[in-house]
Amino acid sequence: MKTCLVVDDSRVIRKVARRVLEDIGFDIAEASDGMEALAWCRAAMPDAVLLDWNMPVMNGLEFLKLLRKERDGDFPKVIFCTVENSVARIREALDAGADEYIMKPFDGDIIQAKFAEAGLL
Amino acid sequence: MTPEHIELLAALGRARAGVRVEVEKPYLIESRLTPLARREGFESIEALINELRAKREERLIWAVVESLCRTETTFFRGREAFAALRDGVLPSLSHRRDAPLRIWSAACATGQEVYSAAMAAAESTGLAPGARFEFFGSDLSERCLEKAQSGLYTQFEIQRGLPIRMLVKYFENQDDTWTISPRIRQTVRWRRINLLSDLSALGAFDVILLRNVLRNMVPSLRSKIVRSLTMRLASDGVLVLDPEDDASELSDILKAAPGGAGLYLRDPTIGTAAAA
Numbered sequence: 001m002k003t004c005l006v007v008d009d010s011r012v013i014r015k016v017a018r019r020v021l022e023d024i025g026f027d028i029a030e031a032s033d034g035m036e037a038l039a040w041c042r043a044a045m046p047d048a049v050l051l052d053w054n055m056p057v058m059n060g061l062e063f064l065k066l067l068r069k070e071r072d073g074d075f076p077k078v079i080f081c082t083v084e085n086s087v088a089r090i091r092e093a094l095d096a097g098a099d100e101y102i103m104k105p106f107d108g109d110i111i112q113a114k115f116a117e118a119g120l121l
Numbered sequence: 122m123t124p125e126h127i128e129l130l131a132a133l134g135r136a137r138a139g140v141r142v143e144v145e146k147p148y149l150i151e152s153r154l155t156p157l158a159r160r161e162g163f164e165s166i167e168a169l170i171n172e173l174r175a176k177r178e179e180r181l182i183w184a185v186v187e188s189l190c191r192t193e194t195t196f197f198r199g200r201e202a203f204a205a206l207r208d209g210v211l212p213s214l215s216h217r218r219d220a221p222l223r224i225w226s227a228a229c230a231t232g233q234e235v236y237s238a239a240m241a242a243a244e245s246t247g248l249a250p251g252a253r254f255e256f257f258g259s260d261l262s263e264r265c266l267e268k269a270q271s272g273l274y275t276q277f278e279i280q281r282g283l284p285i286r287m288l289v290k291y292f293e294n295q296d297d298t299w300t301i302s303p304r305i306r307q308t309v310r311w312r313r314i315n316l317l318s319d320l321s322a323l324g325a326f327d328v329i330l331l332r333n334v335l336r337n338m339v340p341s342l343r344s345k346i347v348r349s350l351t352m353r354l355a356s357d358g359v360l361v362l363d364p365e366d367d368a369s370e371l372s373d374i375l376k377a378a379p380g381g382a383g384l385y386l387r388d389p390t391i392g393t394a395a396a397a
Contacts, residue, residue, distance in 0.1 A: 085276065085294065085296075085297065086294070087289050087292075087293065087294060090285060090288070090289050091289055094285065094286065094289070098285075100284075100285050101285040101288075102280065103276050103280060106280070107277075109281065110277070110280045110281065113195075113280065113281055113282060114280070114285075117284050117285075
């Protein structure tokens, strides 16, 4: 079973994402900020990371830049999931190594479509 | 709605556009007609149908028929077909043509399909130097065509099927609204077309997309429509159906292309398209 780390400071978003991703066959771990997510990844790289942008302690973009420098850090497919919806922000995420990008609000179909686009389904 | 109402709607859809109205799903019919009834100022669908029966006004009849048609679509729906166009069909055809390649999305709904074809062409490598394209989007619904022509999509619409790198390359946004770039939009021409009508004046096309259509047509008309469109294909043209569409009845005019993405090659031995 593939694993997905859901990184969001909103418990509600984590819960919704968990439900959708479990339905399409992922084993889920959760983190509420980038620092916590980095600790998860250092312990065991997931197959996918669903990543919020704006979070306390360490934001999603900072996390992604550090992740990609880690050993095997290029392995996980990273899908941003954020309210940031400007082309400039999306380009910034792609330049940092994001594989796909979801703009909130989202639904189950969008998550599934984006995970398929990233080659995870 | 009474069973008589539903039968009237089914008969209208069948006669005017060959559409198979799902009489066993009245809730679907209601969900499609409710917005129309509201727009037209009727207090209920029943009032709308009563007006239809009493006055038989052509404009209202067509508005009802258009509303009964399915319009769900997404960008790059059935992505294997677009990959096949990008990587194989379009490069190959471009080397055999001096004139622009003509590509027609025959039931384009709100435009995602024809814009996807245009983006696939823009992403294609291996095209003949100077290859040019003309894209055509047609649909029965004027409302759908208006939206398609605007090139404006919601955040939900652009997140279904469109890879993020394509989004930033071919769209601009203002808040939650996304607009396809003029360089793509300007390559597409639009026209209201009923696929049951005489299509001979349209000329010949190199690729025709007919997707998410046949399953919604009255079974007895499916072959007729595919035959009519096939006659609009250039002798080496390609018809794109849904992979699930059963084209076995059409094996005398179409040969399935390898890959199973719903691509069919016109049998070059049948008559040439009228304006080829």
